[in-house]
Amino acid sequence: MNASSGYTYLSYMLGGMLFYGGVGWLIGRWTHIAVLFPIGMLTGLALAVALIIFRVTRSGHQDPPGRRPPTDL
Amino acid sequence: MIDGRVAVTAASCVGGHIFGGCGYPAPSIDDFFFKPIVTIGSVHITKPMVLAVVAGAIVLGFFAYAFRAPELVPRGAQNLGEMGVLFVRDQILRPQLGKAGDKYLPFLVSIFFFVWLMNLFGIIPIIEFPATSRIAFPAGLALIVWITYLVVGMRSKGPLTYFKNIAVPSGAPWWILPLLSPIELFSNIFVRPFTLTIRLMANMLAGHLLLLVFGIASWYLFSASIGLLYATTSFIVTIILTGLEVLIQLLQAFIFTTLTAYYLADASAAH
Numbered sequence: 001m002n003a004s005s006g007y008t009y010l011s012y013m014l015g016g017m018l019f020y021g022g023v024g025w026l027i028g029r030w031t032h033i034a035v036l037f038p039i040g041m042l043t044g045l046a047l048a049v050a051l052i053i054f055r056v057t058r059s060g061h062q063d064p065p066g067r068r069p070p071t072d073l
Numbered sequence: 074m075i076d077g078r079v080a081v082t083a084a085s086c087v088g089g090h091i092f093g094g095c096g097y098p099a100p101s102i103d104d105f106f107f108k109p110i111v112t113i114g115s116v117h118i119t120k121p122m123v124l125a126v127v128a129g130a131i132v133l134g135f136f137a138y139a140f141r142a143p144e145l146v147p148r149g150a151q152n153l154g155e156m157g158v159l160f161v162r163d164q165i166l167r168p169q170l171g172k173a174g175d176k177y178l179p180f181l182v183s184i185f186f187f188v189w190l191m192n193l194f195g196i197i198p199i200i201e202f203p204a205t206s207r208i209a210f211p212a213g214l215a216l217i218v219w220i221t222y223l224v225v226g227m228r229s230k231g232p233l234t235y236f237k238n239i240a241v242p243s244g245a246p247w248w249i250l251p252l253l254s255p256i257e258l259f260s261n262i263f264v265r266p267f268t269l270t271i272r273l274m275a276n277m278l279a280g281h282l283l284l285l286v287f288g289i290a291s292w293y294l295f296s297a298s299i300g301l302l303y304a305t306t307s308f309i310v311t312i313i314l315t316g317l318e319v320l321i322q323l324l325q326a327f328i329f330t331t332l333t334a335y336y337l338a339d340a341s342a343a344h
Binding site for chain 1: 242243244245246249252253255256257259260261263264265268332335
């Protein structure tokens with residue numbers, strides 16, 4: 001649990017917001033409830049944070065030694 | 074370019090300077106669009122396209138020349154070429170992929186020097202345009218990287234196992250998996266190439282705009298009065314920012330290649 005963690009977690013958060021935001025937007029369009037779009041985005045963000053927590057605390061996943069995270073954006 | 078801008082900003086404008094009653098010809102996104110140099114059929118050849126081809130030709134030509142007759146004790150161009158290759162191997166490839174990843178060295182070396190050269194065009198006098206600030210070039214490169222790491226992943230583990238690996242997050246309890254695996258899949262397949270593209274393009278675009286702002290200001294503020302002081306300050310800032318750009322251009326090429334190496338490592342590593 002070290003290699004490129006920052007980028008992986010950033011892409012989880014983006015992915016969560018995009019996916020569940022998209023789902024919320026589609027359902028919102030269908031039901032004419034516009035607020036479902038932001039709700040979907042927040043849900044996605046929350047789920048992404050949950051996913052990150054699971055990966056950090058429970059996975060026991062070890063990266064091969066010697067791999068180094070990219071340090072800068 | 075500057076004369077052309079000033080002509081349209083104000084009617085009573087003398088010389089394009091601030092005390093000539095002119096408005097500041099601010100740089101905008103229009104500066105990233107070029108008139109075609111030549112048109113062949115329905116294909117318009119523009120400056121960024123030419124720059125990309127030139128960058129490719131220089132990288133290809135240089136390495137072909139440097140290693141045309143390799144010697145055990147390198148001299149001249151071979152020395153420089155080896156330094157470049159070893160830099161990519163030791164700083165980018167080995168930390169991510171280890172020794173087993175040496176088969177990807179040609180791929181990473183090509184990407185690194187191609188991107189770096191296209192970035193570098195942003196500060197070379199007369200050329201002064203980073204081809205990577207047009208999104209098509211980073212996007213094309215990211216597409217190549219994307220296809221490569223998907224193919225590598227599928228070949229090293231088999232398509233089904235690979236897709237299971239990138240769709241099922243490790244460590245999460247089973248009851249929440251249906252909610253979490255879309256995120257995992259989405260971030261592994263769609264977000265990665267997208268961020269790779271945007272990071273490079275946005276950095277180059279912002280850097281070029283910044284240089285334009287101060288470069289144009291040094292011309293705009295110039296006059297034989299107190300304006301001389303303003304213009305000199307602006308010019309000095311331009312030089313400092315150019316130095317910063319040199320750093321950012323190298324860094325962005327480095328990051329693009331490092332992330333490529335990381336994605337390859339992630340695709341080929343056994344989970």
